[in-house]
Amino acid sequence: MKKDMIFKELIQLDWEVKDQGEFFDKMVDKLYALGYVKDTYKEAIKTREANYPTALPVEPFPVAIPHADMIHIIKPFIACTRLKNPVDWCEMANNDVIHPVKFVFMLGFMKSDEHIDLLQVLVENFQDPALMDRLVHAKTEDEYYEIVCGMKGMEI
Template identity: 30%
Template structure:
């Protein structure tokens, strides 16, 4: 059996954005796109595809203590696998559970994975994290990308 996917294996400081402010999820996607394109992680089609996928399959999730979002896109947009983490003032996403509800997401985990089964495994791995409000709060309050990496590694996520 293969080892379980871990978030810590897919994060990099240049794709962690801490205490950001975005006027919309489009602006958040634009920032992730620009940095991941400049760093060679994605193809040019990434931005259009992630916006389109989010429209058709919303990824907002209202948790007990905060809202989060887990946007992702098709594997063909990805050159090198990553998970971008964004902590931000609340950004409105549509709820994955109820398309009539919106979620004020304070943390976004943007998945850039190549294999369909990898997305499912990463989502399963993230579900454990999403049930841990203490760790999510630590991430939300982190002051830097290095702090977030330390939190993820310390908690073996």
């Protein structure tokens, strides 16, 4: 995972959304306004998530890692969001299981092979209860940013 894909302007703490659809609308609008994604991204991310859900059943908090094809990306990014209240999200590779997701790490890649290593690093980090506890209790976007940038495997 690369620190150079994480931007403070894409850290959101305690966002209030009623469901996954509202999260995508709100996050993609922000990504588009800031020049990270093309106008095709919103439909692409919603379609991809419906077909290939991304919630990871890690303890203590399930995490979603939605992403779409690189043709919809202008600038690579990792948008890190902590939701105020968990929203239902289908489990990766299992649409029949739903998890209450509190953390969403939306990913934008420019290279086709970039996501495999990144996903492995994220999954490993999300299984660390101490790290997740720090993310839960971060008070500011700056603090959250520092925690994410300090995750194992974040070297540039």
